[in-house]
Amino acid sequence: IEPNYIYRANKMPNDPMIAQLWGMNNFGQKDKDSAVGVKGIDIGATEAWDIETGSDNVIVAVIDTGVDYTNPDLAPNMWTNEKELNGKKGVDDDNNGVIDDIYGYNATNDSGDPKDDHGHGSHCSGTIGAKGDDGKGIVGVNWNTRIMGVKFLDSNGSGSLEGAIKAIDYASKMGAKILSNSWGGGGESQTLKEAIERSNSAGALFVAAAGNESNNNDANPTFPASYQVPNVLAVAAIDNRGQIASFSNYGKSSVHVGAPGVNILSTTTTGYEAWSGTSMATPHVSGIAALLASHEPSLTNLELKNRIITTARPIAGL
Numbered sequence: 001i002e003p004n005y006i007y008r009a010n011k012m013p014n015d016p017m018i019a020q021l022w023g024m025n026n027f028g029q030k031d032k033d034s035a036v037g038v039k040g041i042d043i044g045a046t047e048a049w050d051i052e053t054g055s056d057n058v059i060v061a062v063i064d065t066g067v068d069y070t071n072p073d074l075a076p077n078m079w080t081n082e083k084e085l086n087g088k089k090g091v092d093d094d095n096n097g098v099i100d101d102i103y104g105y106n107a108t109n110d111s112g113d114p115k116d117d118h119g120h121g122s123h124c125s126g127t128i129g130a131k132g133d134d135g136k137g138i139v140g141v142n143w144n145t146r147i148m149g150v151k152f153l154d155s156n157g158s159g160s161l162e163g164a165i166k167a168i169d170y171a172s173k174m175g176a177k178i179l180s181n182s183w184g185g186g187g188e189s190q191t192l193k194e195a196i197e198r199s200n201s202a203g204a205l206f207v208a209a210a211g212n213e214s215n216n217n218d219a220n221p222t223f224p225a226s227y228q229v230p231n232v233l234a235v236a237a238i239d240n241r242g243q244i245a246s247f248s249n250y251g252k253s254s255v256h257v258g259a260p261g262v263n264i265l266s267t268t269t270t271g272y273e274a275w276s277g278t279s280m281a282t283p284h285v286s287g288i289a290a291l292l293a294s295h296e297p298s299l300t301n302l303e304l305k306n307r308i309i310t311t312a313r314p315i316a317g318l
């Protein structure tokens with residue numbers, strides 16, 4: 001006599017570059033710099049995918065340089081504003097103050113076209129939600145999701161305070177559950193803090209890169225990661241051996257989790273490239289939040305944050 005065991009298919013997507021995605025599944029492969037990884041230093045994506053692979057119901061706003069919404073690995077998972085998609089060209093069909101905002105918003109020229117002219121926003125987007133199991137390229141943490149492109153960083157990767165506030169307000173207003181913020185700089189701003197507070201009131205989680213200055217954010221705050229707003233989740237970067245990345249900011253009380261952020265392969269405007277930064281760690285966490293929100297839609301933004309922090313695995317490197 002033995003138990004009648006239940007077997008499940010181990011869902012592995014067929015995306016050809018998956019073996020290079022150590023952040024999703026680290027089996028001891030080498031990264032781009034030939035550093036040999038430590039098995040299991042990853043976000044546990046393959047284990048999660050047996051339970052949940054994402055959903056069309058969760059909107060993730062990538063507040064960045066835009067998104068290459070024509071990229072075949074990203075296009076199927078773009079958020080679309082149905083009223084503008086089915087509306088009249090040149091008309092603000094949904095009356096939200098932006099004309100023809102089909103895939104998101106561009107605060108650099110106040111238009112409805114968030115096309116990426118840099119690459120950074122597309123790289124972050126790929127980690128969150130490059131289409132999975134489609135036989136091409138990479139897979140994001142979510143095989144299926146809705147990526148809203150919210151551009152306020154220009155082709156040089158820089159943007160203004162005014163643009164950041166407009167971007168955050170657009171994403172909050174248009175229903176994004178997760179706001180992924182791989183940017184920082186400048187000083188403390190009361191008006192930016194208030195925009196993040198509005199996103200908190202709207203029920204969004206504000207995931208923010210801890211920064212790349214090897215700085216202790218407890219001693220020297222880095223913004224927006226260090227704003228004391230309940231929905232801010234600050235992310236440090238680790239490498240494929242579980243060590244904090246040499247460039248990564250940290251902070252025992254001000255930085256909440258670490259995630260893969262060294263030699264991360266993802267989509268750019270010109271193909272696939274491996275990049276490093278807390279910018280690359282942040283979308284892993286935004287992706288996890290979206291996956292969790294897909295599986296448990298009733299979770300609030302603060303419950304998502306709390307679950308991610310409390311179920312993160314302590315590692316010696318942090």
Ligand code: CA
Pocket residue numbers: 084092093094095096097098099100101
């Ligand atoms: Ca509109």
